[in-house]
Amino acid sequence: MKHAEPQRLQLPDCDKLKTFGFLLIPNFTTIGFASAIEPLRIAGLAAGRPLYRSVLISSDNQPVAASNGVRVMTDSSPEQAPALDALFVVGANPIPEKYDRALLAWLRRLAEQGVPLGGICTGGHLLASAGLLEGYRCTLHWENIEQIKARFPRIIVSHQLYELDRDRYTCSGGTAALDMTLQLISREPDGAEIASRAAELLLCERVRNARDPQRIPLRQKIGNTQPKLSQIVTIMEANLEEPLELAELARLNEVSVRQLERLFHKYLARTPSQYYLELRLQRARELLLCSEAPVGEIALTCGFSSAAHFSKSYSRQFGLSPRRERQHSGMAVPARS
Known part of the structure; x- marks a missing residue:
């Protein structure tokens, strides 16, 4: 036919x-x-x-x-x-x-x-x-x-x-x-x-330029009155693999450690160390769910000295271990992890 x-x-x-x-x-x-x-x-x-x-x-x-x-x-x-x-x-x-x-x-x-x-x-x-x-x-x-x-x-x-x-x-x-x-x-x-x-x-107030960022910058969340805080967070985001000490962050931004701590407590309701850790863990989660990199490699990439320390911090933040999170997402865990 x-x-x-x-x-x-x-x-x-x-x-x-x-x-x-x-x-x-x-x-x-x-x-x-x-x-x-x-x-x-x-x-x-x-x-x-x-x-x-x-x-x-x-x-x-x-x-x-x-x-x-x-x-x-x-x-x-x-x-x-x-x-x-x-x-x-x-x-x-x-x-x-x-x-x-x-x-x-x-x-x-x-x-x-x-x-x-x-x-x-x-x-x-x-x-x-x-x-x-x-x-x-x-x-x-x-x-x-x-x-x-x-x-x-x-x-x-x-x-x-x-x-x-x-x-x-x-x-x-x-x-x-x-x-x-x-x-x-x-x-x-x-x-x-x-x-x-x-x-x-379309009630579109402004056609955004291609160079506009995908994610909302911190300065838009807290306003433009805290340029120091925005600058500190930018430096943190650029140094996830080898996290900087608080004293070094303070020195680079010409503030004291105490001033640094007050800024984070007032505007972000957490300590600088807590915020820095959350940035690193969020980055680790993105790599865990969107790449096939071994868990140990992800831990090092995000500034953790050992896989055990990374797993403990990750579980505390997200309620699951890195391996369990990856398994639940449906992504196979690489053999060398």
């Missing part, structure tokens, strides 16, 4: 419209997806005419469940997809252990055809798995940066909100997808004005 050829998605004939595809990976994040697709529609309202059309794609053209359980209907499978002006992979949370080979091959074909490729949230991980980010700057959500760096050491990964490097567009997810999409819109003819109007319609 001869099978009918799959029908391609029929779209209105309009040469001026750009077609952006969104490949939805099961357990994708809805906020990143919505933040990327909605500015395209709003840009048309701002311009007074449609500018973009969006095509939702899944590996089998079946509804895809997001990480919050919402199921989204799709328009096409990769084989049926129309010609695209760009494709964005909306990544999953958590990152899948492996991807369908046919999907990876399709992405490689798009790259060969010169189609710009983007990743939203963890979408860059799929592009990296297809070998399509080597030689490019990219980013993804800060929780997953160490994971992609460990698996793909030849890729240049930044902590920026988004990266627009030639024909690769990646963002850290969440509302950063909105900033990235507005920035892409602004590159088009008359795009700056359209993007500005679209931002107003």
Whole structure:
């Protein structure tokens, strides 16, 4: 029996419209997806005419469940997809252990055809798995940066909100997808004005620059009245592997140890040593859950002299030992840990 050829998605004939595809990976994040697709529609309202059309794609053209359980209907499978002006992979949370080979091959074909490729949230991980980010700057959500760096050491990964490097567009997810999409819109003819109007319609007070940090700096949490405290914490964050003594921190910031302790107690409700330890343990947790580094290696990287000391401190902070935490996360513990 001869099978009918799959029908391609029929779209209105309009040469001026750009077609952006969104490949939805099961357990994708809805906020990143919505933040990327909605500015395209709003840009048309701002311009007074449609500018973009969006095509939702899944590996089998079946509804895809997001990480919050919402199921989204799709328009096409990769084989049926129309010609695209760009494709964005909306990544999953958590990152899948492996991807369908046919999907990876399709992405490689798009790259060969010169189609710009983007990743939203963890979408860059799929592009990296297809070998399509080597030689490019990219980013993804800060929780997953160490994971992609460990698996793909030849890729240049930044902590920026988004990266627009030639024909690769990646963002850290969440509302950063909105900033990235507005920035892409602004590159088009008359795009700056359209993007500005679209931002107003979206009640977006400011389109963030790519260099804006993913995580909220301490100075924004405590205000701008305590530059010394912000500076001290910045130094702590830069010296996790070999923690500095309190006297050295005080000397570098031209305060006394007692002044240092008063600042932390007043604004952070903990001692400097407690805060420093929490920074190191939080960093250790990120490495533990997002990389395959052995527990002993993570302990040294985060300034602990022994695995036993690290395990005791970790258990006190998070209620589980490092190995138990890793087992509960579903990540296999490396044999050499």
